[in-house]
Amino acid sequence: DIQMTQSPSSLSASVGDRVTITCQASQDISNYLNWYQQKPGKAPKLLIYDASNLETGVPSRFSGSGSGTDFTFTISSLQPEDIATYYCQQYDNLQYTFGQGTKLEIK
Amino acid sequence: EVQLVQSGAEVKKPGESLKISCKGSGYSFTSYWIGWVRQMPGKGLEWMGIIYPGDSDTRYSPSFQGQVTISADKSISTAYLQWSSLKASDTAMYYCALDGSGMQAFDIWGQGTMVTVSS
Numbered sequence: 032d033i034q035m036t037q038s039p040s041s042l043s044a045s046v047g048d049r050v051t052i053t054c055q056a057s058q059d060i061s062n063y064l065n066w067y068q069q070k071p072g073k074a075p076k077l078l079i080y081d082a083s084n085l086e087t088g089v090p091s092r093f094s095g096s097g098s099g100t101d102f103t104f105t106i107s108s109l110q111p112e113d114i115a116t117y118y119c120q121q122y123d124n125l126q127y128t129f130g131q132g133t134k135l136e137i138k
Numbered sequence: 139e140v141q142l143v144q145s146g147a148e149v150k151k152p153g154e155s156l157k158i159s160c161k162g163s164g165y166s167f168t169s170y171w172i173g174w175v176r177q178m179p180g181k182g183l184e185w186m187g188i189i190y191p192g193d194s195d196t197r198y199s200p201s202f203q204g205q206v207t208i209s210a211d212k213s214i215s216t217a218y219l220q221w222s223s224l225k226a227s228d229t230a231m232y233y234c235a236l237d238g239s240g241m242q243a244f245d246i247w248g249q250g251t252m253v254t255v256s257s
Contacts, residue, residue, distance in 0.1 A: 032200060065243045067183075074233055074247035075175075075183065081241060118183055122242040125197045127173065127185040 033057050037119050037130030043138045050106040052133045054119035059099050063122045066095055066104045069132075070115045078117075079104065111137060140164040142172075142234050142248035149254045150224050157220035158251045160234030167215035168192035171237040173244060174208060174219045178230045188237075189217060224255045 034057040044050050054064065062082040067075040077086045079095035082102060092107045106113055114137055119130040145159040160172065173188040187198040191210040198208070210217045217234055232251050235244035 063242065067244075069183070074250055075235075075244070076247070077243055077245045080239075080243040080245075086243075086245065116182075120183075120185075120244075125171075125188060125242070126199070127188070127242075129175075129183040129185060132182040 033060060033121055033123055033126070033128050035119055035121055035128050035130040037133055039133060040131060041134040041136070043136045044109050045138045046109055046111060048109045050109050050113075050135065052104045052117055052119075054097075054102045054104070054130050056100045056102075056121055060121045060123060062098045064095070064097065064102050065120045065122070066093075067118045067120060068113075068115045069118065075118065109135075109137075140236070140238060140246050142236055142246055144232075144234060144248040144251045147252040147254070149256070152224055152226055152255055152257055154224050154255075155220070155222050156224055156253065157218050158232060158253065160217045160219075160248050162215045162217070162236065165236075165238065168212050170240065171242075172210070172217045173235045173237065174206075174217075175233045175235055175244075176202075176230045177233065177250075186219070186232075191215075191217065224253075226255050226257075228253060229255050 036055045064082045066079040069075040083095045094105045116132045116134045143161045174186040176184045186202040187208045189196045189208045191212045207220045234248040236246040238245045
């Protein structure tokens with residue numbers, strides 16, 4: 032199994048801050064990495080696919096980068112509505128693994 | 139509009155069986171993979187397995203292989219997740235999710251089905 036290590040597990044930041052979350056795979060996964068946002072009581076929402084591609088309709092302040100084993104998710108300017116838990120997810124030949132999640136709070 | 143609509147919340151006793159559903163609409167149900175994801179109370183997302191309704195090709199996470207069964211009925215555009223003998227540790231929210239783009243990303247999600255197992 033491919034394991035995903037996501038950090039930090041929680042993060043407190045101010046409105047307007049640049050926020051970065053990292054995800055590390057236990058082996059090379061090329062760019063097979065997606066990012067999701069989950070707000071309390073809601074289903075997850077796809078934000079980024081294939082490491083760096085913005086899903087249609089997602090604000091451009093969200094971005095992703097990386098390949099191989101190390102990946103980064105960035106919010107360029109944190110907005111109040113971005114309060115949520117964020118998950119990375121790898122895929123490899125129809126096997127998927129989620130990271131542990133990063134809970135983002137407003138300072 | 140592409141949608142996945144899941145069946146309602148369930149309260150069951152340990153040892154009981156259960157089958158929950160996920161009905162797809164607004165797209166070709168047989169052409170895209172549908173996955174199932176577990177979220178235990180206050181915890182993260184866990185991928186359980188995935189099915190291609192066109193030919194019922196099914197893959198499971200090793201953590202869930204043998205614990206649940208995923209199936210689909212393409213005549214009614216519905217995927218299922220079932221247990222033969224529930225445990226208290228199966229208490230969780232269960233989501234179905236669609237790989238609607240063929241990119242192995244879940245871009246459409248059901249609203250979730252809460253399963254509570256308690257004696």
